[in-house]
Amino acid sequence: MEPLAKLKVIEMGQLIAGPFAAKTLADFGADVIKIEPPKVGDALRKWRLLKDGTSVWWQVQSRNKRSLSLDLKQAEAQDIVRTLISEADILIENFRPGTLEGWGLDPERLLELNPKLIILRISGYGQTGPYRDKPGFGVVAEAMGGLRHLTAEPGRVPVRVGVSIGDTLASLHGVIGILLALQERHQSGKGQVIDIALYEAVFNCMESLLPEYSAFGEVRQAGGSALPGIAPSNAYLCADGGYVLVAGNGDSIFKRLMDMIGRNDLASDPALESNDGRVARVAELDQAIGEWAKTMTTDQALELLDSVAVPAGKIYTVADIANDPHYKARGNIETVQMQDGATLDVPGVIPKLSRTPGSIKTLAPNIGENTDAILRGIGLTDDQVASLKARGIAFTQ
Numbered sequence: 567m568e569p570l571a572k573l574k575v576i577e578m579g580q581l582i583a584g585p586f587a588a589k590t591l592a593d594f595g596a597d598v599i600k601i602e603p604p605k606v607g608d609a610l611r612k613w614r615l616l617k618d619g620t621s622v623w624w625q626v627q628s629r630n631k632r633s634l635s636l637d638l639k640q641a642e643a644q645d646i647v648r649t650l651i652s653e654a655d656i657l658i659e660n661f662r663p664g665t666l667e668g669w670g671l672d673p674e675r676l677l678e679l680n681p682k683l684i685i686l687r688i689s690g691y692g693q694t695g696p697y698r699d700k701p702g703f704g705v706v707a708e709a710m711g712g713l714r715h716l717t718a719e720p721g722r723v724p725v726r727v728g729v730s731i732g733d734t735l736a737s738l739h740g741v742i743g744i745l746l747a748l749q750e751r752h753q754s755g756k757g758q759v760i761d762i763a764l765y766e767a768v769f770n771c772m773e774s775l776l777p778e779y780s781a782f783g784e785v786r787q788a789g790g791s792a793l794p795g796i797a798p799s800n801a802y803l804c805a806d807g808g809y810v811l812v813a814g815n816g817d818s819i820f821k822r823l824m825d826m827i828g829r830n831d832l833a834s835d836p837a838l839e840s841n842d843g844r845v846a847r848v849a850e851l852d853q854a855i856g857e858w859a860k861t862m863t864t865d866q867a868l869e870l871l872d873s874v875a876v877p878a879g880k881i882y883t884v885a886d887i888a889n890d891p892h893y894k895a896r897g898n899i900e901t902v903q904m905q906d907g908a909t910l911d912v913p914g915v916i917p918k919l920s921r922t923p924g925s926i927k928t929l930a931p932n933i934g935e936n937t938d939a940i941l942r943g944i945g946l947t948d949d950q951v952a953s954l955k956a957r958g959i960a961f962t963q
Contacts, residue, residue, distance in 0.1 A: 568595025569922045573748075575656045576647070577601065577631065578638075580608050582704065582730050583688040583764065584660030585627050586737035591656070591744070592630035593915045593924040599650065599940060600631045600931070604961030607635065607933035618906065625902065626912050628930035634941075635934030635961035642959050644669050649944050652680050656744060660688040663698045673759050683757040684747045686740045692763035702764055704732030711768025712775050718788035736767040797844040798823075798851040801881070808864035812855060813877040815841060822874045827858040900926055934962040 573596040577588040585600070585608070592598040602608045608628070613621050634650075636643040648671070651657055657676065659666060666672055666687075673685050687693055690702010705726055708714050713731070718724040743760035751757060774795075778784040786794060791801035791809075798820070801809040814823040817840060824833035832854060837843045844851060859867055864880050871878035882890070888911065893899050900914045915924040937960050941951045954960035 567922065568924055569919065571595035573597065573656060574654045575599070575658065576650055576654045577658045578647075578666075579658055579660040579688070581610050581613075581660075582627070582733035583736045583740070584658045584686070585610070586734055587686060587688070587740040587744070588631065588658050589627055589629065590737070590741050593926070594919075594922075595924065596656075598631040599634050599936075600628060601634050601636055601638070601647065602933060604635050604637055604958060605933065607633070607963075611933075617904075617908075617910075622910060624930045625904075625910055626930075629902075629912070630927050631931060632936035632940060633931035633934055634937050635963075636937075637959050637961075638669055640959045642954065644671060646941070646944070646960075647671060648676075648679060650940075651676055651683060653944075654680065654683060655748075656684045656686065658686045658688075658740070662701060663687075663689050663693050677757060677759075681756055682751060684744055684751065685757070685759045686744055686762065687759060688736050688740055688762045688764070690764050692766065693759075693761045704730040704734075704736075704764055707732040707736070707764030708768050710765040712772045713768050716786065716788050719790040720788055722788075724788060732764045732768050735771060736762050736764045739767045739770065792848070792852070795845055796841060797848040798855060800852055800855070802852075802856045802859035802867075804859050804862060804864045804867055806863040809881055810859055810864055810867045810871070811879050811881065812859075812871065814855070815844070817841075819876055820844065823855070823871075823876045826870060826874045826876070827855060829854050829858075902926060902929060905929065932963045934960070937962045 570591055573591065575588055575591055575596045575598040577584060577598055577600045579585045579588065580602070588596075588598045588600065600608070608624075610627055611620050611624050614623055615621065636646060638644060638647070647669075651671075673687075676683055676685065689698070690707055691697035691700055708726065708731060709724075711732065714724045714726065716724075717727060740760060740762045743762065747758055747760060775786055778786065793799040793815075796815045798812065798814045801811050804810055812823070814820050820838065821833045824830065832838060832851070838847065838851075862870075868878055868880060880886070887893055888899065896918075897914045898916070899911050901909050901911050903909055912926070915926065937955075938951055941954070941960065942948070946954075951960065955962065
């Protein structure tokens, strides 16, 4: 049995943050009912590259879920949600603050209806504070959380991380919050509300950024491919035009690295025995490693670095990922069969549990694919379901 097999989850999120959290729970056995609007469904269905009119991303974000399509502006649809929530363990939503309240689904009422309910609310700025009503997307949160200022070459415009990392970090914090609340519920028997702001999730990962400012007035600046304050750790150009990433910042690792590149003088220099001394001379160290890297191909450099146990790697493209034997050995890539018979490679289930691992059980659903079954499951008759669909309150594609 998967670890979350008995949990019932209602997902009222859209796009990334809420749905990623629900996907993680579904991968480990939770019964996730995704509520999405009629006809158009979740906007993610049309994001990035489409196959037969639907994003292939959809097969990752909504696998293992059931789709219930309702017009939540309608009172009868809101009543259906209340019925579902009365029997649920978890509600996940990532609308702008006030949206649930506008539908008569505010947390206070829902907790009266179901005192054991755990509610995860993800928004740009959180449910409180002066910015709560502002629209917030991950890219803005990444900037507010301090990340965007650091993602640049020194003196150049900060660039965004190439994926929606702010949303994903918020999702993972949300999953942590749900698991904490579930653990506490075992003791109290009560649910609670988890309030996650996108920018807070990013800020929580910013390491020493704030205490350095507090203690020294230090405003950390963009470091490009290096890791400021930790040396040596950088990307170095090789003879074939590729880059090798070298993390030689451990004390003993540094000595092995310097010996291997023929710089015994640096390996034995007492001023470089610890990180603070190496940081003071980081330009000199980067130059020494860079000159060595230029004399060989990326693969040659990696082979030598591996031979002396120096952490190193190359910059992977998705083609590298798809063909890497370690990814395959770890089950990081799984192949699913689409409804048209075509196959699609998707990320496997993470994290890995030894005794109760998660799994991909079903494809991502069509809009409202499970509407009829879900409505019948809460006691509606075939005639009632047909009436809701005829009046546009419920929908099946």
